[in-house]
Amino acid sequence: MRAERCSQAWSLARRAARQARNRQSQRAAQGAGDPWRIEDLLALHGHASMAAILLVLALVTLLPVAGVGTVLSLGILTWAWAWVRNRETLPGLTRIARVPLPHALASRSLRWLARLHLARSRWLRPRLQHFQTPAWRWPWAFWVALMALIIFLPIPFGNVLPAMSLLLFGLGLMARDGVLLLLSLAPGAGGLALLLFSVHGMMIAFNFYWPPNTLN
Numbered sequence: 001m002r003a004e005r006c007s008q009a010w011s012l013a014r015r016a017a018r019q020a021r022n023r024q025s026q027r028a029a030q031g032a033g034d035p036w037r038i039e040d041l042l043a044l045h046g047h048a049s050m051a052a053i054l055l056v057l058a059l060v061t062l063l064p065v066a067g068v069g070t071v072l073s074l075g076i077l078t079w080a081w082a083w084v085r086n087r088e089t090l091p092g093l094t095r096i097a098r099v100p101l102p103h104a105l106a107s108r109s110l111r112w113l114a115r116l117h118l119a120r121s122r123w124l125r126p127r128l129q130h131f132q133t134p135a136w137r138w139p140w141a142f143w144v145a146l147m148a149l150i151i152f153l154p155i156p157f158g159n160v161l162p163a164m165s166l167l168l169f170g171l172g173l174m175a176r177d178g179v180l181l182l183l184s185l186a187p188g189a190g191g192l193a194l195l196l197f198s199v200h201g202m203m204i205a206f207n208f209y210w211p212p213n214t215l216n
Helices: 002-030 038-043 050-062 068-084 093-097 103-123 134-152 160-175 178-183 185-209
Strands: none
Touching: 038 050, 038 093, 038 103, 050 068, 050 103, 050 160, 068 093, 068 134, 103 160, 134 160, 134 185, 160 178, 160 185, 178 185
């Protein structure tokens, strides 16, 4: 089973790397070419599982594209609800999958996918699987939904740490690696701390410009 999972992850890594090279060659030869979409990243995983869907959505959320994080955060929120109900796919995935990727970032996303699946093939393995039992689905789904809400909020760079948390969580689900699931909490906790710090800063600024005694 371990050898089979490594082979599958290695195959996905090679496929993503090959697509990245082809994409770069196409841009060099034709300038732009046909736009890539999220569905192209999902297609690399064949029949994309819920774990692969979350991995791709989190990866695209990390890309510096205005407005994409806000849109995909709603998709991730829907993912959490569908996953906790044992759905095999994401409702509304067809619409989300049609979101285009900028030409300059298509190759970058493919290279990142290749690196992630290469790391999966080398270092990840099924372990601590009691963190993946049905009893843990609700806590994990709540965590994913919380990360999606933080990504949705208009905080400068506020999407980075929550998206990294979801990226690691999705990769951990694919590898059935409970250690990586636990490690995914670290960047998410950092994103939550950034949110609390931002709220605290806003309250200080509000009290500075509008002291409580001036509001009476």
